[in-house]
Amino acid sequence: MSFATELRCRECHRSYPLQALHACEFCFGPLEVQYDYDALRRHVSRRRIEAGPPSLWRYRDFLPCDADAAIDIGAGFTPLIHAKNLGKVLGLPQLYLKNDTVNPTWSFKDRVVAVAATRARELGFQKLACASTGNLANSVSAHAAAAGMEAIVFIPADLEEGKIVGSSIYGPTLVKVRGNYDAVNRLCAELAGAYNWAFVNVNVRPYYSEGSKTLGFEVAEQLGWRAPDHCVVPIASGSLFIKIRKGLNELARVGLIDEPRTRMSGAQAAGCSPVATAWAERSMNFRPQKPNTIAKSLAIGNPADGYYALVQLRDTNGDCGSVTDDEIVEGMKLLAETEGIFAETAGGVTIASLKQLVERGSIHPDELVVAFITGAGFKTIDAVAGRLKPALEIDASLESFERAYGALAHTGVA
Amino acid sequence: MAVKRVRFTFPEELIREPVIYRLGHEFRVITNIRMADVDEHTGWVILELEGDPDEIERSLRWAEAQGVRVDPITGDVVEG
Ligand SMILES: Cc1ncc(COP(=O)(O)O)c(C=O)c1O
Numbered sequence: 001m002s003f004a005t006e007l008r009c010r011e012c013h014r015s016y017p018l019q020a021l022h023a024c025e026f027c028f029g030p031l032e033v034q035y036d037y038d039a040l041r042r043h044v045s046r047r048r049i050e051a052g053p054p055s056l057w058r059y060r061d062f063l064p065c066d067a068d069a070a071i072d073i074g075a076g077f078t079p080l081i082h083a084k085n086l087g088k089v090l091g092l093p094q095l096y097l098k099n100d101t102v103n104p105t106w107s108f109k110d111r112v113v114a115v116a117a118t119r120a121r122e123l124g125f126q127k128l129a130c131a132s133t134g135n136l137a138n139s140v141s142a143h144a145a146a147a148g149m150e151a152i153v154f155i156p157a158d159l160e161e162g163k164i165v166g167s168s169i170y171g172p173t174l175v176k177v178r179g180n181y182d183a184v185n186r187l188c189a190e191l192a193g194a195y196n197w198a199f200v201n202v203n204v205r206p207y208y209s210e211g212s213k214t215l216g217f218e219v220a221e222q223l224g225w226r227a228p229d230h231c232v233v234p235i236a237s238g239s240l241f242i243k244i245r246k247g248l249n250e251l252a253r254v255g256l257i258d259e260p261r262t263r264m265s266g267a268q269a270a271g272c273s274p275v276a277t278a279w280a281e282r283s284m285n286f287r288p289q290k291p292n293t294i295a296k297s298l299a300i301g302n303p304a305d306g307y308y309a310l311v312q313l314r315d316t317n318g319d320c321g322s323v324t325d326d327e328i329v330e331g332m333k334l335l336a337e338t339e340g341i342f343a344e345t346a347g348g349v350t351i352a353s354l355k356q357l358v359e360r361g362s363i364h365p366d367e368l369v370v371a372f373i374t375g376a377g378f379k380t381i382d383a384v385a386g387r388l389k390p391a392l393e394i395d396a397s398l399e400s401f402e403r404a405y406g407a408l409a410h411t412g413v414a
Numbered sequence: 415m416a417v418k419r420v421r422f423t424f425p426e427e428l429i430r431e432p433v434i435y436r437l438g439h440e441f442r443v444i445t446n447i448r449m450a451d452v453d454e455h456t457g458w459v460i461l462e463l464e465g466d467p468d469e470i471e472r473s474l475r476w477a478e479a480q481g482v483r484v485d486p487i488t489g490d491v492v493e494g
């Protein structure tokens with residue numbers, strides 16, 4: 001049982017049934033799931049949620065699918081850590097990190113795919129498809145496997161072998177597409193229209209994107225049922241950024257927390273920064289870019305929700321970071337060395353942007369800040385390999401060790 | 415015949431120019447404005463173009479040469 005009532009166009013507010021639809025036929029605006037908030041308000045309580053499972057399904061009442069038939073590989077309810085060491089470095093005593101690296105396939109995409117897969121199966125689809133260079137492919141492959149569905153995953157032909165293994169282990173139909181990024185994009189948009197598959201981020205996108213709300217729910221619950229003052233979120237399509245705030249808004253709407261005054265700030269890599277660039281130019285029209293960054297998981301040059309991300313930046317008095325590849329690597333190292341969390345490049349973008357926004361005065365030291373770390377470091381080893389402190393190499397003797405370690409002490413490194 | 419939907423974004427100096435009207439005259443393409451938001455500084459229009467695919471492409475290249483930014487209206491499908 002779900003409290004979802006209909007899909008509604010974000011632009012012209014026309015209603016659509018809760019089917020596999022994603023764009024308004026009239027104005028091409030994106031469709032979004034609506035709920036019966038009055039019924040939801042009567043039904044939910046903090047106690048009911050707290051008694052739920054330690055996964056995103058504890059927020060089942062806020063999701064657009066039947067949780068009794070959930071495809072559950074354990075996504076969500078990840079740790080929220082008070083990052084005292086990193087907070088000291090940045091001058092933010094109330095800095096928290098939402099550690100979404102610990103999801104079943106090591107990224108926050110498990111949240112969106114869990115919801116999309118559950119809804120897709122409910123709608124009668126047997127095939128779950130996506131086009132992805134990494135995280136999404138991993139998650140779709142894993143969830144389809146657990147659901148007994150066929151996964152059809154399109155990847156660029158030049159994708160590194162290491163990234164493919166994280167999907168192929170689950171046994172999907174993997175399709176390598178020759179051609180440049182634009183060609184792959186065009187083909188996948190066409191395929192999504194031509195086949196009766198659940199393309200997770202195309203025809204079931206309204207359900208898919210709702211999964212990201214659970215990050216907002218969890219953070220509020222983990223803070224003792226309150227919204228943070230400021231969130232820093234990596235932006236690719238912009239969906240995650242918008243939905244975290246939607247989650248906070250919904251909790252307030254049903255009376256579980258006070259009205260959030262949370263400022264929402266974004267994080268992008270300079271090599272793919274359509275939102276950050278438009279924001280810096282004070283424009284509400286972003287220009288699509290050709291991505292060129294080590295943060296491959298954020299490399300969306302033409303973001304589907306870019307406009308809404310800009311609206312949210314404006315409406316919540318946020319700001320948007322834009323960081324270089326070097327800053328991304330430094331961000332990854334800083335996070336690992338201060339808090340013991342190894343994040344992928346997207347995490348480096350978030351931490352480097354956090355630093356940039358503090359230095360720019362956009363984040364205040366007295367704010368309770370949550371930075372979202374959305375993917376694990378083993379996904380992007382190449383980004384940091386060769387840029388870390390090398391190992392000492394010794395013969396198998398005490399003397400050899402003491403010489404090497406002593407030399408280190410001498411240089412003041414140890 | 416094909417139908418293509420695109421988003422035109424106009425820079426300030428083109429706001430007052432009848433670009434879409436001229437596009438419909440210079441190319442064998444039927445234009446249909448589906449949505450628009452234009453003020454005195456910038457503006458965008460979601461435009462449906464109907465015609466021979468090559469002719470549509472030629473008309474879009476012409477619009478770009480006039481200074482219009484032409485984008486696909488759906489976002490990228492290939493995600494991280
Ligand atoms: C690790 C990671 N973080 C953040 C994002 C951003 O998500 P969205 O496309 O919702 O903006 C992605 C998306 O691909 C991702 O893989």
Ligand SMILES: [Zn+2]
Nearest residue numbers: 009012024027
């Ligand atoms: Zn509409």
